[in-house]
Amino acid sequence: MKTYTxxxxxxxxxxxxxxxxxxxxxxxxxxxxxxxxxxxxxNVAPFSRFVHIxxxxxxxxxxxxxxxxxxxxxENIRETKSFTINHVHENIVKxxxxxAAKFDQGVSEFDKVGLTAEYGGMPAxxxxxxxxxxxxxLAEEQRITVNDTILVVGSVVEVQLNEQLVxxxxxxxxxxxxxxxxxxxxxxxxxxxxxxxxxxxxxxPVIDLPKKRF
Amino acid sequence: MKTYTxxxxxxxxxxxxxxxxxxxxxxxxxxxxxxxxxxxxxNVAPFSRFVHIxxxxxxxxxxxxxxxxxxxxxENIRETKSFTINHVHENIVKxxxxxAAKFDQGVSEFDKVGLTAEYGGMPAxxxxxxxxxxxxxLAEEQRITVNDTILVVGSVVEVQLNEQLVxxxxxxxxxxxxxxxxxxxxxxxxxxxxxxxxxxxxxxPVIDLPKKRF
Numbered sequence: 001m002k003t004y005t006x007x008x009x010x011x012x013x014x015x016x017x018x019x020x021x022x023x024x025x026x027x028x029x030x031x032x033x034x035x036x037x038x039x040x041x042x043n044v045a046p047f048s049r050f051v052h053i054x055x056x057x058x059x060x061x062x063x064x065x066x067x068x069x070x071x072x073x074x075e076n077i078r079e080t081k082s083f084t085i086n087h088v089h090e091n092i093v094k095x096x097x098x099x100a101a102k103f104d105q106g107v108s109e110f111d112k113v114g115l116t117a118e119y120g121g122m123p124a125x126x127x128x129x130x131x132x133x134x135x136x137x138l139a140e141e142q143r144i145t146v147n148d149t150i151l152v153v154g155s156v157v158e159v160q161l162n163e164q165l166v167x168x169x170x171x172x173x174x175x176x177x178x179x180x181x182x183x184x185x186x187x188x189x190x191x192x193x194x195x196x197x198x199x200x201x202x203x204x205p206v207i208d209l210p211k212k213r214f
Numbered sequence: 215m216k217t218y219t220x221x222x223x224x225x226x227x228x229x230x231x232x233x234x235x236x237x238x239x240x241x242x243x244x245x246x247x248x249x250x251x252x253x254x255x256x257n258v259a260p261f262s263r264f265v266h267i268x269x270x271x272x273x274x275x276x277x278x279x280x281x282x283x284x285x286x287x288x289e290n291i292r293e294t295k296s297f298t299i300n301h302v303h304e305n306i307v308k309x310x311x312x313x314a315a316k317f318d319q320g321v322s323e324f325d326k327v328g329l330t331a332e333y334g335g336m337p338a339x340x341x342x343x344x345x346x347x348x349x350x351x352l353a354e355e356q357r358i359t360v361n362d363t364i365l366v367v368g369s370v371v372e373v374q375l376n377e378q379l380v381x382x383x384x385x386x387x388x389x390x391x392x393x394x395x396x397x398x399x400x401x402x403x404x405x406x407x408x409x410x411x412x413x414x415x416x417x418x419p420v421i422d423l424p425k426k427r428f
Contacts, residue, residue: 026243
């Protein structure tokens with residue numbers, strides 16, 4: 001095992017360093033964020049910096065890079081207070097990655113990459129091809145001072161999915177939905193079930209939940 | 215496909231709702247956070263609400279629940295400004311889940327669950343059995359106002375891993391490290407490689423990177 005210190009970090013070439021630290025924190029979710037500008041231009045782009053903020057009531061956070069260059073997604077969210085999160089699965093993974101390309105402004109990225117915008121009860125479009133779709137309203141923004149990144153917190157106002165993905169206790173079967181994991185904004189992973197454990201007790205062994213709950 | 219609206223959310227039983235929204239945002243990383251109190255009591259507990267904040271310089275964020283009850287990990291981080299993130303793999307997944315049990319105060323959770331505290335160049339202990347270990351100093355705290363959760367941002371100051379996990383371009387092979395994914399604080403997943411794509415171009419197809427880079 002090798003120990004990298006701060007002095008070692010500073011010696012790493014810039015892009016090497018970006019990849020190293022972008023893959024260091026562990027597997028990330030991968031979803032497409034759908035938005036629409038005040039002028040009506042639809043936008044779709046892949047994001048992986050999601051974090052669960054709360055369930056009762058439901059909130060999801062997303063980290064955006066500093067607002068120093070053009071950031072369509074963030075600007076659209078600010079303009080319309082609305083965005084959607086659409087899980088990426090194997091059949092749309094290339095389209096999802098393609099949506100990260102720098103397209104000309106004013107074109108719909110849905111058309112450019114071969115995905116379909118679809119509307120529910122929200123101003124922002126969903127990705128029709130996704131199997132788990134979440135509609136959110138902008139609830140809060142926080143600037144992270146150490147590097148000027150921005151935490152956007154969305155309040156979940158609508159969810160679209162196949163009911164059969166939901167177990168009797170409310171747990172969603174993400175493997176059955178084909179949801180993927182990601183790393184370093186360019187690597188995509190398949191995920192398979194290992195175990196779902198019962199609530200842990202201090203002086204008892206960890207036990208598996210019944211199969212029907214996983 | 216079923217559409218759940220806000221009115222539907224409100225009708226869900228409380229624990230059903232917690233599980234539904236805890237699994238909705240997609241796969242999460244899963245790591246053990248190691249800390250030590252000012253009194254020298256070691257603590258280890260599983261967390262999945264990590265988010266990549268930045269690479270140059272490197273920062274990782276973690277969401278903590280409201281500080282209304284005893285939160286040893288958060289209190290230790292505040293006291294010592296130090297914590298470690300240790301990726302969970304298959305051989306320590308039961309120990310990791312067990313570490314979430316409510317143990318009596320003043321005992322080392324390392325001993326209770328059968329993990330080993332190990333020290334590097336930081337006040338906080340690492341989990342010896344982990345294959346990817348990250349040492350951090352507390353850099354920033356933000357209170358999320360919608361539900362009083364707390365975003366702790368750590369500055370990465372040390373990394374321990376087997377050099378062979380790092381590809382020539384800096385990308386870390388999390389699958390070779392056996393790192394797992396998680397959902398809903400009780401479900402654990404194995405992860406396998408699907409594809410690592412080259413930087414996407416607006417008018418060209420998405421292409422795979424050479425195998426040696428994935």
